[in-house]
Amino acid sequence: MTTAAAPTLAVILPKAGDLYLYQVNKYLQFAALTCSILEIISTLPDEISLIWPARRSFMKVIFLVNKYSPLLDFIFIVLVDMIAREPHMCAIYFQALTYSYFIGTLISEVILILRTHALWAFDKHLTCSTLFISSMMVPHSAYTLYDMLRSNRFLTDQNVTRAVGCMPNINDQDAWPAYTYLICSETMVVILTVLKRYVDPAITESSFASVVLPTMYRDGTCFWAAVLAFSVVNFLMMFFAPRELSYSMQMPLRVVHSALCTRVLLNLREAAAQASSAHHADFTVQTTLAFEHPAFTDMESREDGRPLSSYALTELGHHG
Numbered sequence: 001m002t003t004a005a006a007p008t009l010a011v012i013l014p015k016a017g018d019l020y021l022y023q024v025n026k027y028l029q030f031a032a033l034t035c036s037i038l039e040i041i042s043t044l045p046d047e048i049s050l051i052w053p054a055r056r057s058f059m060k061v062i063f064l065v066n067k068y069s070p071l072l073d074f075i076f077i078v079l080v081d082m083i084a085r086e087p088h089m090c091a092i093y094f095q096a097l098t099y100s101y102f103i104g105t106l107i108s109e110v111i112l113i114l115r116t117h118a119l120w121a122f123d124k125h126l127t128c129s130t131l132f133i134s135s136m137m138v139p140h141s142a143y144t145l146y147d148m149l150r151s152n153r154f155l156t157d158q159n160v161t162r163a164v165g166c167m168p169n170i171n172d173q174d175a176w177p178a179y180t181y182l183i184c185s186e187t188m189v190v191i192l193t194v195l196k197r198y199v200d201p202a203i204t205e206s207s208f209a210s211v212v213l214p215t216m217y218r219d220g221t222c223f224w225a226a227v228l229a230f231s232v233v234n235f236l237m238m239f240f241a242p243r244e245l246s247y248s249m250q251m252p253l254r255v256v257h258s259a260l261c262t263r264v265l266l267n268l269r270e271a272a273a274q275a276s277s278a279h280h281a282d283f284t285v286q287t288t289l290a291f292e293h294p295a296f297t298d299m300e301s302r303e304d305g306r307p308l309s310s311y312a313l314t315e316l317g318h319h320g
Contacts, residue, residue: 021244022167026081032251033074039259040067043266050269059265062111067262069104070255076100077251080166090154090166098145098172101254105182106138108261112189115264116220119196126192137185141178148174172247173238183231186224193220219267223260230256 047067054060076097084090113130120126153169154161160168197217234249241248 017244025248028248032255036070036255046266066107070258087154087158087161108257111261116189116192137181144177190224219264
């Protein structure tokens, strides 16, 4: 009784692709990891002074998850790109990586959307529209990712997976609708931010708004430009780069997305501290970042009777 000989490397390697380009892909992932760690370290002093003293709140949890969740993605990246060799483990790790990436990106988007809605004083019509659009985009994004995961060939090309690893059998081009929705969401955020500035220019007349709102406008437009640039490069890589590099820009995009959302919240909190004539050292007791309306004087009210604070993301509960 004879058994079929196992495929040799001469047969397997041509199916795997260019191993050098896979190595380049790994270098790009580790470069993104390095940038993520440096960003976490560089913003740690502001986090300690502005976030840690805050009472436990929804925004505090969102901030921490957004800032540190890329590290979880990189753990799965290492498992997928360097450690796993068994097909079923590749499928499990890549699935975990995909959904971790998706949830982390959603959390970052929540920060931007809430910031924009705070700028518009949580207008009822805008909120309903956002919920309606999100109810279509988020489920469809999740389904495209689920469908993409089914198309990967970890189990069908097991010899390639065992010889080279998981990377040659990853095919995530079908996830492009999710990245398209990300670009659309970012574009709507910047449109609403810029529109608010020109629709209601008198909003910046108070001392508080004159500091906080320019920060919101600046961060909104600069954030959009940075994420748009990385998103466009990611699209080009997905469809025009060699297969080995097609997903090489996804983690850099994730890192930039998370880092800029982190800085959006930190910049807002620092601007609010400056506007209230407070120093960072004073934030030692109760302080929280919230989308509410603090008490303002009559001089800081609009001519139509609406307080300027209703338009801004403000600091509450500060005790000097």
